[in-house]
Amino acid sequence: MGWFPRRKSAAPDVRRQETDDVRKHLEEFVRTRAGVEAFVEPVTSVTPPTVLLIATTGEWTRRRVHNPQLLGYLSQELAIPVYDVQLVGYPQRMRDWNARQRLEEKKARRLADGG
Numbered sequence: 689m690g691w692f693p694r695r696k697s698a699a700p701d702v703r704r705q706e707t708d709d710v711r712k713h714l715e716e717f718v719r720t721r722a723g724v725e726a727f728v729e730p731v732t733s734v735t736p737p738t739v740l741l742i743a744t745t746g747e748w749t750r751r752r753v754h755n756p757q758l759l760g761y762l763s764q765e766l767a768i769p770v771y772d773v774q775l776v777g778y779p780q781r782m783r784d785w786n787a788r789q790r791l792e793e794k795k796a797r798r799l800a801d802g803g
Contacts (some may be wrong), residue, residue: 710751711758717741717749718766726762727773728753740773746785 718724723744731737735752739759742748753759763770 706752707755707758710753711761713749713751714739714741714758714762715766717743718762718768721745721747724766724768725779726759726768726770727776727778728759728770729773739770740778741768742779742782744781746779746781746783746788748782748785 718741721743724741727740727742729735729738729740729750737753738750739753739762740748740750759770762768
């Protein structure tokens with residue numbers, strides 16, 4: 689069994705464009721940040737399979753991955769490690785980054801409200 693369950697796919701041209709857009713976004717994230725690692729998230733009843741890229745700062749991005757070959761591309765061509773999030777979990781640096789972002793947003797709202 690592979691990473692992704694079989695399902696009907698969209699028109700080939702639409703799926704190819706979507707895969708190209710995802711690949712470009714992930715490449716840009718890896719190119720512009722240090723120490724990026726990939727975490728594969730499984731399909732759920734609500735979401736398709738996704739890949740989460742996390743930099744050493746904890747900054748992250750998530751994209752749907754309909755083409756499992758993209759994971760090999762991340763690992764081989766972009767030379768980043770790829771982990772199964774169900775086995776290793778989410779890194780603490782991601783939670784820390786999220787907490788910092790929430791504090792900054794809260795501070796910005798207070799300043800915007802005049803306080």
